[in-house]
Structures are given as C-alpha cells and as structure tokens.
Amino acid sequence: xxxxxxxxxxxxxxxxxxxxxxxxxxxxxxxxxxxxxxxxxxxxxxxxxxxxxxxxxxxxxxxxxxxxxxxxxxxxxxxxxxxxxxxxxxxxxxxxxxxxxxxxxxxxxxxxxxxxxxxxxxxxxxxxxxxxxxxxxxxxxxxxxxxxxxxxxxxxxxxxxxxxxxxxxxxxxxxxxxxxxxxxxxxxxxxxxxxxxxxxxxxxxxxxxxxxxxxxxxxxxxxxxxxxxxxxxxxxxxxxxxxxxxxxxxxxxxxxxxxxxxxxxxxxxxxxxxxxxxxxxxxxxxxxxxxxxxxxxxxxxxxxxxxxxxxxxxxxxxxxxxxxxxxxxxxxxxxxxxxxxxxxxxxxxxxxxxxxxxxxxxxxxxxxxxxxxxxxxxxxxxxxxxxxxxxxxxxxxxxxxxxxxxxxxxxxxxxxxxxxxxxxxxxxxxxxxxxxxxxxxxxxxxxxxxxxxxxxxxxxxxxxxxxxxxxxxxxxxxxxxxxxxxxxxxxxxxxxxxxxxxxxxxxxxxxxxxxxxxxxxxxxxxxxxxxxxxxxxxxxxxxxxxxxxxxxxxxxxxxxxxxxxxxxxxxxxxxxxxxxxxxxxxxxxxxxxxxxxxxxxxxxxxxxxxxxxxxxxxxxxxxxxxxxxxxxxxxxxxxxxxxxxxxxxxxxxxxxxxxxxxxxxxxxxxxxxxxxxxxxxxxxxxxxxxxxxxxxxxxxxxxxxxxxxxxxxxxxxxxxxxxxxxxxxxxxxxxxxxxxxxxxxxxxxxxxxxxxxxxxxxxxxxxxxxxxxxxxxxxxxxxxxxxxxxxxxxxxxxxxxxxxxxxxxxxxxxxxxxxxxxxxxxxxxxxxxxxxxxxxxxxxxxxxxxxxxxxxxxxxxxxxxxx
RNA sequence: GGGUGAUUAGCUCAGUUGGCUAGAGCGUCUCGUUUACACCGAGAGGGUCGGGGGUUCGAGUCCCUCAUCACCCACCA
Numbered sequence: 001x002x003x004x005x006x007x008x009x010x011x012x013x014x015x016x017x018x019x020x021x022x023x024x025x026x027x028x029x030x031x032x033x034x035x036x037x038x039x040x041x042x043x044x045x046x047x048x049x050x051x052x053x054x055x056x057x058x059x060x061x062x063x064x065x066x067x068x069x070x071x072x073x074x075x076x077x078x079x080x081x082x083x084x085x086x087x088x089x090x091x092x093x094x095x096x097x098x099x100x101x102x103x104x105x106x107x108x109x110x111x112x113x114x115x116x117x118x119x120x121x122x123x124x125x126x127x128x129x130x131x132x133x134x135x136x137x138x139x140x141x142x143x144x145x146x147x148x149x150x151x152x153x154x155x156x157x158x159x160x161x162x163x164x165x166x167x168x169x170x171x172x173x174x175x176x177x178x179x180x181x182x183x184x185x186x187x188x189x190x191x192x193x194x195x196x197x198x199x200x201x202x203x204x205x206x207x208x209x210x211x212x213x214x215x216x217x218x219x220x221x222x223x224x225x226x227x228x229x230x231x232x233x234x235x236x237x238x239x240x241x242x243x244x245x246x247x248x249x250x251x252x253x254x255x256x257x258x259x260x261x262x263x264x265x266x267x268x269x270x271x272x273x274x275x276x277x278x279x280x281x282x283x284x285x286x287x288x289x290x291x292x293x294x295x296x297x298x299x300x301x302x303x304x305x306x307x308x309x310x311x312x313x314x315x316x317x318x319x320x321x322x323x324x325x326x327x328x329x330x331x332x333x334x335x336x337x338x339x340x341x342x343x344x345x346x347x348x349x350x351x352x353x354x355x356x357x358x359x360x361x362x363x364x365x366x367x368x369x370x371x372x373x374x375x376x377x378x379x380x381x382x383x384x385x386x387x388x389x390x391x392x393x394x395x396x397x398x399x400x401x402x403x404x405x406x407x408x409x410x411x412x413x414x415x416x417x418x419x420x421x422x423x424x425x426x427x428x429x430x431x432x433x434x435x436x437x438x439x440x441x442x443x444x445x446x447x448x449x450x451x452x453x454x455x456x457x458x459x460x461x462x463x464x465x466x467x468x469x470x471x472x473x474x475x476x477x478x479x480x481x482x483x484x485x486x487x488x489x490x491x492x493x494x495x496x497x498x499x500x501x502x503x504x505x506x507x508x509x510x511x512x513x514x515x516x517x518x519x520x521x522x523x524x525x526x527x528x529x530x531x532x533x534x535x536x537x538x539x540x541x542x543x544x545x546x547x548x549x550x551x552x553x554x555x556x557x558x559x560x561x562x563x564x565x566x567x568x569x570x571x572x573x574x575x576x577x578x579x580x581x582x583x584x585x586x587x588x589x590x591x592x593x594x595x596x597x598x599x600x601x602x603x604x605x606x607x608x609x610x611x612x613x614x615x616x617x618x619x620x621x622x623x624x625x626x627x628x629x630x631x632x633x634x635x636x637x638x639x640x641x642x643x644x645x646x647x648x649x650x651x652x653x654x655x656x657x658x659x660x661x662x663x664x665x666x667x668x669x670x671x672x673x674x675x676x677x678x679x680x681x682x683x684x685x686x687x688x689x690x691x692x693x694x695x696x697x698x699x700x701x702x703x704x705x706x707x708x709x710x711x712x713x714x715x716x717x718x719x720x721x722x723x724x725x726x727x728x729x730x731x732x733x734x735x736x737x738x739x740x741x742x743x744x745x746x747x748x749x750x751x752x753x754x755x756x757x758x759x760x761x762x763x764x765x766x767x768x769x770x771x772x773x774x775x776x777x778x779x780x781x782x783x784x785x786x787x788x789x790x791x792x793x794x795x796x797x798x799x800x801x802x803x804x805x806x807x808x809x810x811x812x813x814x815x816x817x818x819x820x821x822x823x824x825x826x827x828x829x830x831x832x833x834x835x836x837x838x839x840x841x842x843x844x845x846x847x848x849x850x851x852x853x854x855x856x857x858x859x860x861x862x863x864x865x866x867x
Numbered sequence: 868g869g870g871u872g873a874u875u876a877g878c879u880c881a882g883u884u885g886g887c888u889a890g891a892g893c894g895u896c897u898c899g900u901u902u903a904c905a906c907c908g909a910g911a912g913g914g915u916c917g918g919g920g921g922u923u924c925g926a927g928u929c930c931c932u933c934a935u936c937a938c939c940c941a942c943c944a
Binding site for chain 1: 869870871872873878879880881882883886887888890891892893894897898899901902903904906907908909910911923924925936937938939940941942943944
C-alpha cells in the first residue's frame with residue numbers, strides 16, 4: 001500500500017467521513033434486535049462556529065457512541081441545531097444597526113425573513129464543522145429547535161401546561177434590557193462590580209442613601225428596621241410630610257425586618273417598580289407602585305422637567321436639583337456596587353414590572369410515579385430516587401442547592417426571533433391554543449416569544465417524534481408520542497453529556513418538561529464536563545489570541561484525531577479541560593506512531609492463516625492485549641476518558657511498538673502480528689476514528705468489505721500465563737543489560753548464559769539488548785550477575801565495574817528498606833486481623849520475592865567486588 | 868453573605884468504594900541513526916502529595932482546621 005513517511009491527516013479525513021456516510025454507518029435502526037444506546041447532542045447555536053467547547057463534547061459523545069457500536073449496540077446520536085433566540089436576535093439587530101436600521105422600521109415579518117436567510121446560510125457551517133470532528137451522528141435525524149415539527153411540540157406543551165394550571169400570567173418584576181427591549185431570565189443576568197457615587201439625602205426627618213437618585217421621583221415610603229432604636233418614636237404606617245423632588249409629599253413609615261440597621265442610616269425609601277426587593281415589600285404591605293423609567297430607558301412624565309432624558313444623563317442634574325433644595329447631605333465616592341447586565345448583548349438591566357408568562361414550580365398538579373407533585377418536588381425526586389444519576393456526584397449538591405432556591409420560570413421574551421406564544425387576546429379575553437378560536441375572529445396573537453430554553457427543555461424526546469406524524473393535526477401530542485417508534489426505542493436516552501455550566505439552564509429544565517409530558521426521565525445518566533481552558537487554567541479569550549485553540553485550524557494542521565486525543569488526555573470528570581499546542585503535537589506524534597507501525601507491518605499482513613501463539617512474546621502480547629481491552633472497557637464504562645486513552649497509549653507504544661514489533665523482526669509470526677494489529681485498530685478507533693479507519697481501509701484491501709466503524713469486539717485468544725511471564729523476565733533482563741551498558745558507557749558488549757530463556761531467545765536478546773551472545777568463550781574475564789533468577793555472564797573490563805557496583809549498593813539499600821517495611825507490617829497483629837486477606841497475601845508474596853531479589857543483588861555485589 | 872472545587876515532579880495534569888516502592892505527557896541531562904517512525908529509539912535525574920491536627924493496622928485518598936487560588940449562586944438602599 002506504500003504509505004507516506006508521516007501521517008497527513010488532512011489528506012484523508014474528509015474522504016473517510018464521506019465513506020462512513022455513504023455506508024450509512026451512523027444510521028440507527030430501531031427495528032434492530034441489538035440493544036439500543038442513544039444520546040441527544042446538545043444542539044449548538046446555528047449561527048455559531050465550532051469552538052473548542054463544542055470540540056470537547058463532540059469528542060466525548062462520539063467516543064461513547066463508537067464504543068457502544070463496537071460493543072454491539074444499535075446506537076443513535078441525534079444531531080441538531082438551536083435557534084438560540086436571544087443571541088441570534090442580538091446578532092441580527094446589530095447587523096441592522098450597522099446599516100442604520102431599527103427593527104421597528106422594517107417590522108416583525110421582514111425581520112424574521114432576514115433572520116431566516118442569515119441563519120439558513122450559517123447553519124451549514126456548523127454542521128460541516130461537526131462532521132469535521134468525526135462525529136458519528138445520524139444525519140437522517142437532524143433536528144432544529146425551530147423547525148415545523150418542533151415548533152408544534154413547543155406550542156402543544158405550552159397549551160398543555162396552561163390547561164393544567166402550571167402556566168400563569170402575572171405582573172412581576174423582570175430583568176428588562178432597554179437596549180434589546182426584552183426581559184431576560186435571572187440566569188441570563190450577570191453582575192459586574194463598578195465604583196459609583198452613593199448619595200445621602202434628607203427625606204423629611206430621615207436621611208436616606210441611594211446610588212440611583214433618578215428613580216426617586218415617586219418615593220413616599222421610608223422603611224426602617226422595627227428593632228432600630230433610633231426610629232423607635234415612629235410607628236409603623238405613621239405619616240409625615242417631606243420636601244422632595246417635585247415638592248411636598250405625604251410619606252409613610254414602614255417597619256420591616258428586612259432592612260439592615262447597620263447599613264448607612266438604617267433608613268431607606270423604596271421604588272417598587274424598579275427593584276425586586278422593593279417590589280416584594282410593596283406587595284407585602286399593599287403599597288402603591290409607580291413607573292419612573294420607561295421601557296426605552298428614559299424618564300417618564302413623573303420626572304417633570306427631566307422627562308425623556310436618559311437616566312445616566314439625568315442623574316447629575318437630579319442631584320443638583322436636590323442639592324439646590326438643600327436636601328443633599330453627603331456624597332461618597334467609589335462606592336462598590338454591582339451593576340446588572342444582559343450577558344447576551346450587554347445592555348444594563350433595569351428592573352421593570354411587566355405582565356409576563358410564568359411556569360409555576362410549586363403547584364402540585366403533576367402526577368409522577370403515582371404521587372401528586374410540583375415541578376420542584378419532581379426535580380428533587382428523580383435524583384434522590386436514582387432515576388437519574390449525575391456524574392460526577394458533586395454536581396448533585398449544586399443541583400439540589402439550586403432547586404431549593406428555585407423560583408417560577410419566566411417564559412416570555414419580547415424579542416421576535418423564536419417561538420411565538422400560542423396565546424390570543426380579544427378585548428379582555430385570553431385564549432391559549434395553537435390556533436385562535438373559530439368564532440367571528442378578531443383575536444390577536446401575543447407578540448412575545450418563548451425563552452429559548454423552553455424549546456431546549458423538550459430536546460431529548462421532541463427530536464424522536466416522527467416528523468410525519470407531527471404534520472397530522474388530527475393527532476394529539478399524546479397520540480404522536482405513543483406512535484413514534486424512535487421515541488419508544490431510544491427514550492429515555494442513555495446519557496446526557498454536557499458542560500456543567502448549563503446544568504440549570506438545560507439539564508434541570510429537561511427533567512422538568514420531560515417528566516411532565518412524557519412521564520419518564522429524559523436520560524438515565526448525566527455526565528458533566530468542565531470548561532476548556534489554557535494550560536495555565538485561564539479562560540481562552542479573544543484579547544489573548546495566543547491562548548486560543550481554534551479547533552478548525554488545529555484539525556487542518558494536525559488532524560481531528562490529534563485534537564480529540566488532546567481534549568481527553570488528562571481530563572477529569574467535572575474538572576476543566578486544559579489544552580495547549582504542545583499537547584496537540586504530542587498526540588499528533590502518537591497518531592504518527594500508529595501510522596509507522598502500519599508502515600512496518602504493511603507487507604507482512606497475513607489474515608489468511610489462523611493466528612496461533614508460538615513464542616513467549618506471542619503469549620505476552622496476547623496477554624497484554626486481553627488485559628488492555630478489559631481495562632479500556634472498564635475505564636470507558638465509568639467515563640474515565642483520560643484513563644482509557646492512557647491504557648491504549650501504553651499498550652500501543654510501550655508494549656506493541658517497543659517490544660512486540662521489535663521482536664517480530666526476529667521471530668516472524670505474521671498471522672498473530674496481523675491479529676494484534678487488527679485488534680489495536682479496533683481498540684484505538686473510538687478515540688482516533690479517522691486514522692484507524694484509514695489504516696483499516698488500507699490493510700484490509702481485498703480482504704474485507706467492512707468498515708472499521710462497523711466492527712465489534714472479537715473473542716479473545718487464550719494464552720499460557722507462564723510463557724507470558726517468561727517474556728516479562730526477558731524484558732527485565734534486556735532492560736537491565738541496557739542499563740548496565742549505559743551506566744558503564746559500553747558499546748559492544750558480549751554476554752554468556754546457559755539459561756534456556758536466553759539461549760532459546762538468543763536473537764531477540766541480541767537485537768534488543770544490542771549484545772553478542774558468546775557461550776564458547778572461557779569463563780575468565782566474565783562478570784556473573786543474576787537478573788530475575790537468570791545467571792548472565794558479562795565480558796567486561798575490570799576498571800569499569802566500580803560504577804555499577806555503587807548502583808547495586810544503592811539498590812540493595814532500597815530493597816532492605818522495603819523488606820523492613822513489609823516485615824514490620826506482617827508482624828503487626830492489628831494489620832493481620834483487620835486487613836483483607838488478599839492484601840495480606842500480597843504483602844507476604846511481596847516480602848518473599850523481595851527477599852529473593854535482595855539475595856540476588858547481594859550475590860551480584862559479591863561477584864563484582866571479587867572481580 | 869451562601870455554595871462548590873483546586874493545591875501531587877521544573878511546567879500541565881491523572882490518581883474511582885483508603886491497600887504493592889505515588890504516575891503520565893512536556894521539559895531537562897546522557898547516549899544512539901539497528902531493514903516502520905527524529906512527528907524516532909535507549910537510559911537517567913526529579914516529588915517529606917499546600918501547612919497543622921485527627922480517624923485507621925494502613926491516608927495523596929476520609930474528618931477537622933488554617934492558608935492560598937479559582938468558579939458558581941444571591942445581591943443591598
């Protein structure tokens with residue numbers, strides 16, 4: 001087959017992926033009688049490009065899918081993309097703004113049309129990039145959160161929840177982003193520390209502090225702590241007159257324990273319309289609420305002469321007015337304050353009261369396994385009762401902590417891109433349904449769209465519904481669920497694999513929605529990975545381009561396999577993954593090693609004859625292969641990706657390449673060599689699918705029509721344990737001879753030995769240890785030493801010996817120490833009584849063998865000394 | 868303020884119910900081109916597992932405590 005000297009990934013990867021697709025290698029078959037294994041891919045944002053975070057989850061999930069295929073499963077990995085409402089909307093608005101266009105100028109319909117065009121072009125990019133990673137996804141089942149079928153499901157679920165009383169409409173404080181003119185969920189708000197001025201004003205007999213004078217126009221309540229002695233003379237609900245921004249106001253004293261008497265003056269005024277805490281206080285005491293700031297971020301008419309001003313511009317002017325009135329007491333600079341911003345788009349959040357749609361998480365109206373529960377309770381039960389296992393376990397604590405503080409989920413967003421609410425209004429009537437009531441008409445649809453995560457929360461099962469059934473509106477959602485074969489076969493999915501950063505956004509909400517609609521959990525296990533960081537543990541940031549690992553350019557330069565291996569090397573569950581260029585080079589080299597093993601083997605491949613064990617080395621490599629396969633599977637069964645790779649790495653380099661391949665230059669057992677090579681490709685395939693398939697295709701030419709991707713683990717070959725052990729001894733002898741040569745700086749050493757272990761494997765020993773075996777020379781000028789019970793004579797000069805003698809003495813010291821330790825342990829009665837029998841046995845064995853080893857060392861020392 | 872992690876070789880990190888003399892990759896040093904591979908081979912050096920205490924026959928691993936560093940949640944006039 002004539003392979004190049006090095007593996008050039010970019011020459012092969014695209015063709016190999018095509019080959020897989022052409023052969024439907026990733027196509028799931030629900031009618032197969034194999035066991036089924038399924039994963040729903042976290043759908044990337046359709047307008048995104050592949051970043052290293054995507055690369056990580058694609059790698060992990062692909063490994064598991066391919067691994068299960070090899071284990072004989074029918075696998076399904078459902079790919080998809082997300083319409084990512086808010087971030088896409090932001091992108092489009094930004095693009096329009098660049099052309100000087102405001103979305104209101106073009107209207108909703110045109111805006112959606114523009115967005116669709118943009119998204120349509122973009123979606124293919126991310127799909128191509130997913131393929132470049134080698135992802136074994138079933139493209140015939142590609143889904144999109146905003147396609148017609150899924151959109152129908154989203155509406156159906158909303159209607160169902162509404163009819164069950166789990167969705168309600170209410171006035172609430174929301175996180176309003178005046179820039180994008182939408183509210184965002186609590187989870188989408190991020191706080192940035194900022195130093196601003198803290199003003200203290202006179203308010204009647206009180207002094208109150210504020211960072212936001214511009215919200216104070218409507219203030220007419222002073223809240224103090226009931227235990228605060230300074231204010232004991234004022235009664236709860238007592239009124240007083242105060243000079244304020246727009247003249248005199250009649251203010252009321254409120255006493256509430258939520259006020260911290262140690263903060264500032266211990267007295268504060270409240271602005272219920274623009275603060276959650278104040279809103280809750282106002283609700284508690286039925287206080288008036290008044291809007292001060294408009295949804296465009298500008299002051300309303302209550303601000304009189306400041307009406308229409310942007311709040312930040314108005315602030316100093318308002319302070320000046322209060323100062324002129326003699327109401328300003330003090331200004332504190334550099335007051336540390338957290339400013340709330342929208343993490344998509346970055347607008348500064350202004351709390352506002354608005355009518356919004358919410359999911360009630362506390363209403364007990366759901367039947368889960370025979371009990372009447374609230375969403376909150378079900379979310380707790382599924383973990384507690386073991387229906388879903390979270391790996392690593394530490395995230396269960398975080399999960400419970402979040403659920404304990406769970407608030408109603410605000411579903412409505414005021415952006416245009418997304419699933420429009422299936423809610424209709426006429427006069428003051430509200431109707432919730434997919435289509436408006438069929439009466440005289442005149443119903444108007446709610447303009448809001450749903451939170452992106454609402455559709456995402458249906459992902460595991462909505463993607464498995466039969467698209468043909470979804471267009472049949474005579475069927476109910478329950479009918480479709482009952483009749484969809486994929487859903488019946490692949491749901492609950494076996495695993496959800498995703499980043500820990502979206503455990504609340506997504507994982508919890510999938511559990512919420514799925515248990516409610518489908519009456520089963522969305523997945524059995526959740527495996528959470530961390531973020532991908534630089535080697536220094538820093539976030540990759542655009543401001544520091546050197547640290548950025550761009551998966552696409554890495555794939556181009558080093559290949560997807562090298563990238564995949566780098567991502568799992570050293571990865572610990574739930575911990576951040578660290579990647580750097582050096583790591584990628586190491587793993588590219590690993591691929592090249594495999595490549596060159598193939599170059600050596602290519603003309604020796606023999607699959608016609610039955611592989612048989614003949615030599616010690618044969619038994620040894622088969623024993624190691626079996627063990628490796630076993631350990632590899634155990635590691636992957638426990639999501640120990642890093643461990644699995646290390647096992648393969650060790651076998652491929654330290655055992656197969658360094659020893660067996662070298663040995664096979666002397667002892668030619670090509671059928672067995674071919675067998676092990678074949679197993680090696682199967683073993684490595686889930687981790688590095690491209691190169692292994694390339695080599696499989698080249699090696700199997702004419703011998704097999706099959707693709708590597710379609711193989712399964714084969715029956716292992718039995719071997720003789722003593723023979724395997726014998727080769728271990730040979731390795732130790734060769735290593736020791738190499739060591740002596742290095743230590744004594746020798747180049748052409750001759751040895752002699754009568755041991756059959758040596759004489760029967762003389763050519764192997766000669767080649768690998770770089771020595772000459774000479775059993776005819778006289779015993780003079782020999783240094784005898786014993787390695788693992790085998791007596792070896794070395795022909796070497798006297799004056800070289802002392803170096804090695806020191807080595808031996810150091811070795812002797814270590815051995816004595818160890819023997820003492822083991823002795824002490826075995827003399828300890830508590831140890832003998834408490835430690836498990838096999839551990840005690842091991843210690844005894846160890847002591848025995850160590851004593852033998854010590855004796856050999858001492859013999860060598862004596863011989864060398866005598867010499 | 869509440870929570871969760873991390874601290875192991877010069878660097879980056881593994882180490883899964885406590886049990887062989889604590890591992891890997893990179894880097895360092897020495898030697899080497901032998902019928903695949905310099906994207907290579909052979910060998911070496913390097914760690915009192917952050918400090919202190921405790922439980923245990925036995926602790927990198929469990930508990931307490933301190934220190935340092937991350938991250939998440941909440942959010943204050």
